[in-house]
Amino acid sequence: MAEARIIDGKAFADRLRARVAERAAKVKQQHGITPGLAAVLVGDDPASAVYVRNKEKAVAEAGMASFPHRLPATTSEAELLALVAKLNADPAIHGILVQLPLPKQINAERIVDAVDPAKDVDGFHPVNVGRLASGREGLVPCTPLGCMMLLEDTLGTLEGKDAVVVGRSNIVGKPMAALLLAANCTVTIAHSRTTDLPAVCRRADILVAAVGRAEMVRGDWIQPGATVIDVGINRVPGAEPGKTKLVGDVAFAEAKAVAGAITPVPGGVGPMTIACLLANTVTAACRQNGVAVP
């Protein structure tokens, strides 16, 4: 059988970022609005610092306004809530992103709940979660939104497909399942208590792995010709001593011999997340100002 088509998320994300930059320029030119994103980082977790820096760089490259906020690890919940309230009230800021995880003295749910749903470009606020679940317009979490774009680009219509999502987190698995359902797939959500996970996965025309376990999904879990979206980002020891590398939740070499199409790690879903954050920020800016998204 032919090897799977490799879904080039990096190339798709580059095109999306260029389109978003064009949209941002039009909004600026036609309405005098510069879409603005405030990224809040509390503490000095190195991985979070890299994520936030990359997001801010992408915002600037798209010609949008970036409002960085760095707070010490000792920040209290009240202090962070006060900052969120200030950002909610600032008309130059259309998107607010509070990088998770937060230090343990801060209740993350209270912070997520405090962000104005109209500015919640991560799509984590319960109002946006409810809108997604009930098929209403809202802001959709970036990673699953990016996965849907890759799937639609690969398959065209998703209607009637059997989709299996492995993982039920609030940020990936659950919103992914809601989006697939909205696209008229027949959706199964699998998790750590699922019985006979390989057999459940083998039913899938579309298999989305969002688990956080390196190469857990094996080649013989995949239906021949299935489309596989690997959300996992796992750092594992590399070939050379002392070196590491990134792998997904799917055993890529085995899977690509069976699947019809598959996202690589890195270069698949990862770059889509930031591109979708930019897209959400432009969308939020337009909606807050009552203008059409160009």
Ligand SMILES: NC(=O)c1ccc[n+]([C@@H]2O[C@H](COP(=O)([O-])OP(=O)(O)OC[C@H]3O[C@@H](n4cnc5c(N)ncnc54)[C@H](OP(=O)(O)O)[C@@H]3O)[C@@H](O)[C@H]2O)c1
């Ligand atoms: N590409 C990106 O931009 C991006 C964005 C976000 C996350 N990620 C990556 O995606 C992965 C998942 O992230 P997450 O935040 O959704 O993780 P998470 O919150 O830890 O959730 C993991 C999910 O996987 C399930 N699971 C764990 N072990 C399992 C097993 N042995 N069999 C079946 N299911 C199992 C868990 O089930 P239970 O609910 O039963 O515990 C849980 O629902 C991670 O590698 C993360 O780094 C990538």
